[in-house]
Amino acid sequence: MIELTVNGIKRQVDVVPEMPLLWVLRDELGITSAKYGCGIAQCGACTVQIDGMAVRSCQARIGDIASKSVVTLEGLEKKDQHPVLQAWIEHQVPQCGYCQTGQIMQAISLLELIPQPTDEQINEVMSGNLCRCGTYPRIRAAIHAAAGKMAEK
């Protein structure tokens, strides 16, 4: 049994230590906001936070993160009022929406590091998150809007 904390709740899973966190979340714990897109850290759809840092959960071996705290989009604090999620809704970013939970988790991490990012800084941090539908103009706009909302608070 491997123990980990997901969204503030202690969970136990009976899997091999090599198993990626992504698949533990999805198939063992039924937490599906982290998506499988590529499995090799090329798309960012599986992005979650581990101890506050945005990571690709397809690359995090469960054996290495036992005892660490995992937060997925489901577990964000005050999710309904979260400025990044609000901006994402206001700008109607998603098309198919499959990459967007990963985009949002990456954007939250970006704004924690750089509260008022420039377009260049957005490009640098967000380029690991692929969107096949092409919502990039809206992602950019939503990040700026979220930065504005967070500055007001």
Added chain:
Amino acid sequence: MGEMQRLSRRAFVIGSAAFAGGIAFGSYSDAKEAAASAGANPLSAGLGPNSASFNPWVEISPDKITLIAQHADIGQGVGSVQPILIAEEMDLDPGQFEVRFAGPSPAYFNTGFADEFAPFLAADQSPAAEAARAAVLENLRKSGLQMTGGSSTIPDTYEKLRVAGAVARETLKAAAAKRSGVAVAELRTKSGHVILPDGSKIAYVALAADAAKIAPVLDVKPRDPSTWRMIGKPMTRLDIRPKVMGELKFGIDMKMDGMLYASVKLNPGKGQPLKSYDARKAQSMPGVKKVLEIKNGVAVVATNSWYAMQAVAAVECEWAPSAYPAEQADHWKVLEASFKPEFLGKEWRKIGDVETGLKSGTLVEAEYRAPYLAHAPLEPLNGIGIVTDAGMEIWVGHQSPQFVQSTAAAAIGLKPEQVTFHNQWTGGSFGHRLEYENVRVLAEIANQMRGTPIKLVFSREEDFIQDIPRQISVARHRGSVDKGKIVAADLQLASTAPLKGLLERSGIPSKDPDAQLASGLWNVYYDIPNFRATTYEAQGLSPCTTWRSVGASTAGFFTESFIDELLHAAGVDPMKGRIEMCAVPTYRKLLETLAEMSDWKGPLGNGKGRGVAFVEAFGTPTAEVVEVTATDRGIRIDKVWVAVDVGKVVDPVNFENQVQGGVIWGLGHAINCEITYAKGGAQQTNYNHHEAMRIYQCPVIEVRGLENDPKVRGVGEPPVPPAAPALANAIFAATGKRIREMPFNKFIDFV
């Protein structure tokens, strides 16, 4: 494209054999037709007590209102706009109804294919053209073909769903009149209620039982557009919030009690059999329940998806060789050798005397190439299936419900009607979910695991390897210019046939030339006195299928690059030249709008360049200007302007998102993507090999929707084709370098 009518008749045979019945009403007909086929409402059978359904799109029970989305949502927003069209007429507000995807039924035949399948140019509104479209529509009605694709959702549903909503509203009013004794004319509706003259209200759901007892009121007219609350105005797509909140369940997120997980390894030489395999290593890997042999590969069933993927990767397989050339170079050779009479698809259009025209003035000749491409939506192929003695139940996101039934049934010896299909929200498609690789193998696996629900997930690598790619194509164009004008254009291409392949795999093969290869080739609206458009169909290459914008994704690049070359040779500004040559007034207005939006004033200098391209695809004319800068590190795309004429912009925010996404799709794949074959298999197996556009390369994209076209058009695909030629033309303007082959990064660097 007259052969498409024959295709429709062929589809009709399939359709009528499999499904009896017709359609309630379509956009060319009057709602009264519904009376003739009232028994054909597929919702009737599943209605609970005291529930009413007035047509195949509206269901009201004492608890809730459910609106049916017949077109599959593949990210393009139709899971929202379809119910909104109904809700507009029913006076429902978002939040007052649930949305459910339609099951398979001929009642949901797609009227939106009528224009594309009729053998006339989109801009041709002559009585002959309209009569041909009406004939195709009648064949579509008889066929009952329910399919999402061809940018047809809005053309199909724009009238039909508003009529469906109006029928529901008027029937509810009739029920309220009967109950209250107030004349219908005295009643109005608002926000899910019938309002009586005294101001009292009856909720629609409270009228369900009464409404079920009366015949639907079919003598209705949709409302005047001036009264619309939602259509044409900025609105929030219904799926935005659940997607942002991570609450929307895609097909891959579904779970069932007692479910096991499967993954597959299939012959990379698409469609060919497995010769032998060694599963000894896989058998003993963690979580493995079973290793199964299936038609052209192996499957592992395990206790989670990751265990299944790991184990199936460890199965050693020996494959029969591919039926197409093993090496990519030979694919190109086949194409090059296909410009011969025996491979003729069709001479689609001939104006004037091309050979004589080519002899006058300056001759321009050019060869262009476009590679195979993968669809690679971010959600890989998946599905859940359970097979019992009664049949199969399948949960999968797909664009062709009836063909899911027939494909799954054929794979395991069932009748199509024994397969129950539940459509799912999907993480993109771009044409991928019109094919059947996941459906067929899921049926086989579930059949070998009878009684156990099986969730199949393709690994990303397997998704790439088994993708039926975009067509590969070579064009050989010739033209001449004289005294500042284009005198002749002889456009020829050789290509694999995407639509023909799809139809064959769908069980309705066609021997007719593939009309999609003419898209972007024959529908050229410039006044060129000597013009010819001819397609050749290469044989024996990789199977191919429809990829966002299909034929126009390659032919549009060839044609609009070549027009640019001709205008350059003629010494004419590429924007002014196109505007002056444009023979269709509304299309000319589109180009003039684009010139105004981009403030086009000719060459920019200082390493900057602009290119323009104009393509009509699926009836929607789209023109784009791309601006680039040639920097020390390569080409940087600075800005794109797009003008699209769809007749009516139904959902303006989503419209802009779709258009921007289409441009990004077109640009990204043109810059850096191709699928090549080695040893019979695709060499690109993940996004690091087939990247397309990431945010750092994404320009500002300014969009304008025009409403001059006499018909309401779709927008999912049409913004794709002009992007690549506009970019190539911009690179030429900035650098003097003419790129005639995709992907462009083989010839020039990009920032």
